[in-house]
Amino acid sequence: MRTNEIASANSMKVQKKHSIAHRIKHKLITRGEWQLYLLILPVVVYFIIFHYLPMYGVQIAFRNYSITKPILEAKWVGLTYFKRFLNSPMFPQLMKNTVVLSFYDLVVGFPFPVIFAVILNQTQSKRLVKFTQTVTFAPYFISMVVLVGMLYLFLSPTSGIVNKLLELFGVSPIYFMAETKWFRHVYVLSHVWQRTGYQAIIYFAALTSVDPGLYEAATIDGATRLEKIWHIDIPSIMPTLVTMLLLSVGRILNVDTQRTLLMQVATNLETSEIFGTYVYKVGLINAQFSYSTAIDLFKTFINLTLLILTNFISKKLTEESLW
């Protein structure tokens, strides 16, 4: 400890006399910060290569790029690809499908984990709570391929259990996985089934950290259970709730491409073609690299705008914000 003090006292003197170089040296060597830099180095290098290099590569959206030549040799074409996309009939369809699906997913999917966490928190039987948590978290570990495979099996018009059940009520078989109008419902409900337990964990954690004294005080004041939920539970998860909501809004055009791609069949394209799946097809199947990147960039741009906007509104209204 004494050596540390002497060292820092020494470097203070040096600092006055000399440049920033010495201050950096002091931090790195004397305080051993080089070790921290070394620990973070691999991740930083990784992000430069696999996140920042692709960001640099985004310029192909403004160039006529082909894979045979280097990016910088490709001709600048300005906003050509963006204009082409905005004028194509795909644009309104993608926009509508993506926004509707995302919004539907948000409106239905968002309240479930909140309500579920509140119910968990209100239940006295700790064993049941523990058991329910274990069970409802389990679907999180099922892969998307398997989940969609399960949907195909359960919803099959010839042998699926759901249609067999409907048959009992005299309903003729429905091609859930193939019909345009069913795609969104199946997507959203299967998502709720898979994610509610996982998402509830965060809210439940916020609820369990509530001071039990608050509930006792409320009991003495004669508050009913519902009043306690409304005045104690809801305010205590509000910050988490707003953060999660903001993040979801900022991802409104980032509907789960993988899930959609798996659930997509030729007959439901009318509702299931979204930004992500279209970017994939144009880019990797048709190899129109520049055009695909332009559509992707357009999507990112809208997402960012929405995020900044909702964050701003939230800051004004609730004083909760992401930054």
Place this chain on the structure above:
Amino acid sequence: MSNIRAIKSSREDAIFEVVTKILLIIACLIILYPLYFIIIASISNPDYVIAGKLTVFPMDVTFSGYKKIFRFRNLLNGYKNSFFYALIGGFISATLTLFAAYPLSKKDFSGHKPFTIFLLITMFFQGGMIPLYIVVNKLGLRNTPYVLLIVNGIQVWNLLVTSSYFKSSHIESLNEAAEIDGCSHFGYFFKILLPISRPIIVTMLLFYAVWQWNDFFRAMIYLDKPDYQPLQIVLKELLATSQVSSTIYDMMEDQEALTEMLRAAEQMKYGVIVMATLPMMVVYLTMQKYFVQGITMGSVKG
């Protein structure tokens, strides 16, 4: 007065408790029944399954579906590959995440703010599918077994969760004590912090391993050869191919042979789902204690 209130509220409590219990049990059934059905369907005579007769108990138990699965070479190869990706990928990603999360958790670290911003930017702005594809292609990673270990190998969200775990107060006070004792950053991180951070270590290992096991999209983009394909790609072909054949089935004249094929395919599908999901469920149930702890401790603070 207060007595009446107390009685009223205790009766209300009792009703409330019953209602919440029923709701939780319903939630459990909604999750469990489909999973249970998959299991009993995989060992029942497919005729009953297709006819919709199967409900609660397995019927006419047979393991012929599983026997067929074990003869399916592509599937076993996918299994082997996915184990490799989950184990090695999970280990590398978790290690690097833990390494980087420690400096990020230290507020007085001179790189704290710049690095946090550097990482956060990537959460909201990405180059996108094609620019990343070009980078991976240029690096010669396509069609190699390494591509799945590397691409998207570190997730910012996990870095944030881990660093906020490290930030949680009781650990910070330990850090201060260690610094006063003249302990180096390495010494503190490896000898003190890691040994007491078991929940987050297990959580990260599990998160990355599960994610590697379940992901199919990167393999679809970067791997063309069947040799390195993970299990999920094989599953996708299996679960989707027979789906197509069931639509063809309705249009075909000669339904005799097809019925037999469909019958076998149907049972195989259930068995395949069980086999693909079982390893992750076992891992989840055995590690569950650490898992929930890791997520909640990380997320509350952050």
